[in-house]
Amino acid sequence: MAGELLSKFVNSFGAGLVSVSQTLGVTVSLVKTQVTQGVNAPGSRVAALVGLVGGGVHGTAALMVDAQGFASYVNAMSGGMIPPDLEDNVALSVVGELTNMVSGQTLMKLDIEGMDLTPPQIIAGENIKAVPPQKPGIVSFTLPFQVAPQGNIYLVVSLHG
Amino acid sequence: MAGELLSKFVNSFGAGLVSVSQTLGVTVSLVKTQVTQGVNAPGSRVAALVGLVGGGVHGTAALMVDAQGFASYVNAMSGGMIPPDLEDNVALSVVGELTNMVSGQTLMKLDIEGMDLTPPQIIAGENIKAVPPQKPGIVSFTLPFQVAPQGNIYLVVSLHG
Secondary structure, three states: OHHHHHHHHHHHHHHHHHHHHHHHOOEEEEOHHHOEEOOOOOOEEEEEEEEEEEOOEEEEEEEEEEHHHHHHHHHHHHOOOOOOOOOOHHHHHHHHHHHHHHHHHHHHHHOOOOOEEOOOEEEEEEEEEEEOOOOOOEEEEEEEEEEEOOOEEEEEEEEEO | OHHHHHHHHHHHHHHHHHHHHHHHOOEEEEOHHHOEEOOOOOOOOEEEEEEEEEOOEEEEEEEEEOHHHHHHHHHHHHOOOOOOOOOOHHHHHHHHHHHHHHHHHHHHHHOOOOOEEOOOEEEEEEEEEEEOOOOOOEEEEEEEEEEEOOOEEEEEEEEEO
């Protein structure tokens, strides 16, 4: 049951990321050979997480980007007006905004009554990793995307069964 | 309105952290002089976030610990059985479990009908920081606690007004 719901979430979020990125002028392509259960987002410098609650759902979705992926999105979304500085909160908030847009679109598509989401929480740092919960009943999945012109972005979805 | 709700959340979560820690054999004391609006959690190595949604609430609560605070909790909660290794997912999940316990107790105390929370999402890394959302209407607050025998733990609550 949790597995079925998870794959529905992962597919919808993945499609949302691709389509929102396209609108913003960033091309992302799924690296199919590296799709994985659990969490695997090497080299991440920024993570933006939203909580998904209600309608029987308890979970989180996170977008995690490396330094180059971060630069690609900040450049595209600010029209080159904001330098992609990993110490600058305004630049970092671009990843939160991206997550907002992707989640909003995904939420509409999933159309699960009663499900709502939290505002994105942004975490920045070096060598950051999301740690998969060590509990039975929580399932996680990572979709890795290559970003053009440069970098990587990872979509991590975790659901409580 | 958001300010009033925020202070209610911050107080309840803070009391929850103190009381749960006490139960686990860890003594924490609020560093009153460093209580701050916004986010300020220097030296953090692990963050565990829960989303708070429903009953008109949209927000997140995070516990962030430095290496020494992490060691204090892992030692106490595992009875010294688990080494406080920041690369070990089982040790890291202790912070998630702590967040679960604190959130659960706080949720019961707040008793807001319809409010629910996500399972904790754990992020580890070096020099990690939570980035306060750059949007009007989102308010954040940090309570810093000193941990005995050693270390620091920070409680960060963000609410959408």
